[in-house]
Amino acid sequence: MVSLLNIAFCSLLLISVSANDVSTAGLSSLPPFTAMFVFGDSLIDNGNNNYLFTLAKANYVPYGIDTSWGPTGRFSNGKMLVDLLGEFLGLPYLPSFAATQIQGRNITWGVNYASAAAGILDETGRHLGQRMTFTQQVQNFQTTINQLKATMDDMDLSQYLAKSLALVNHGSNDYINNYLLSALYSSSFLYDPTAFADILIKQYKTHILSLHDLGSK
Ligand SMILES: *[C@@H]1O[C@H](CO)[C@@H](O)[C@H](O)[C@H]1NC(C)=O
Numbered sequence: 001m002v003s004l005l006n007i008a009f010c011s012l013l014l015i016s017v018s019a020n021d022v023s024t025a026g027l028s029s030l031p032p033f034t035a036m037f038v039f040g041d042s043l044i045d046n047g048n049n050n051y052l053f054t055l056a057k058a059n060y061v062p063y064g065i066d067t068s069w070g071p072t073g074r075f076s077n078g079k080m081l082v083d084l085l086g087e088f089l090g091l092p093y094l095p096s097f098a099a100t101q102i103q104g105r106n107i108t109w110g111v112n113y114a115s116a117a118a119g120i121l122d123e124t125g126r127h128l129g130q131r132m133t134f135t136q137q138v139q140n141f142q143t144t145i146n147q148l149k150a151t152m153d154d155m156d157l158s159q160y161l162a163k164s165l166a167l168v169n170h171g172s173n174d175y176i177n178n179y180l181l182s183a184l185y186s187s188s189f190l191y192d193p194t195a196f197a198d199i200l201i202k203q204y205k206t207h208i209l210s211l212h213d214l215g216s217k
Contacts, residue, residue: 033089033165035110039137040169042116044082047073047096049116054129056116097140111144113137119173120200127184138210161215174200
């Protein structure tokens with residue numbers, strides 16, 4: 001199932017660049033992206049959970065010890081996949097959505113909505129405390145779009161969004177902080193693994209289509 005989700009993730013990445021032949025030429029031939037919008041869990045949360053009441057926080061040492069930044073909320077000693085991908089694409093490090101709201105950080109190059117403990121399902125990770133669920137992350141993307149509307153007209157905005165990269169990494173927590181925690185979650189009593197996987201895929205698809213409807217291509 002985890003690999004299935006990874007396939008789903010990869011296909012989103014490919015959908016967003018489908019006009020270009022990434023399969024043979026590789027990422028280096030990609031056109032410039034106007035921005036990157038990141039949805040996911042602790043693997044790519046860059047500080048959103050700092051602002052939440054949750055056990056799933058990483059804004060203390062030894063997190064960040066191999067960077068000049070120190071602890072930022074990244075669940076990593078160093079840079080994360082999205083930091084490296086952003087560098088590769090020539091984009092600045094993205095602000096976390098929470099920082100754009102509280103500190104007014106610049107959203108022009110994209111925003112990171114990822115939140116540790118979140119999953120595809122809203123209930124996932126709830127025993128750890130607050131988290132921005134995938135549902136919430138999509139709503140937060142809508143908030144960003146509304147803010148962007150103040151800076152460009154509708155035509156420019158739709159072109160900007162169509163040329164931006166949407167990156168999704170969700171699904172691990174639906175297992176480790178839901179299905180496999182039968183003391184706290186009923187999902188493994190209600191569904192066999194195949195049925196649960198079907199639920200995840202259905203929900204995942206709904207969210208991806210929402211991102212598409214909002215303008216991500
Ligand atoms: C954000 O950064 C962009 C690109 O550097 C710049 O053009 C824009 O004016 C900035 N917006 C704000 C609100 O600072």
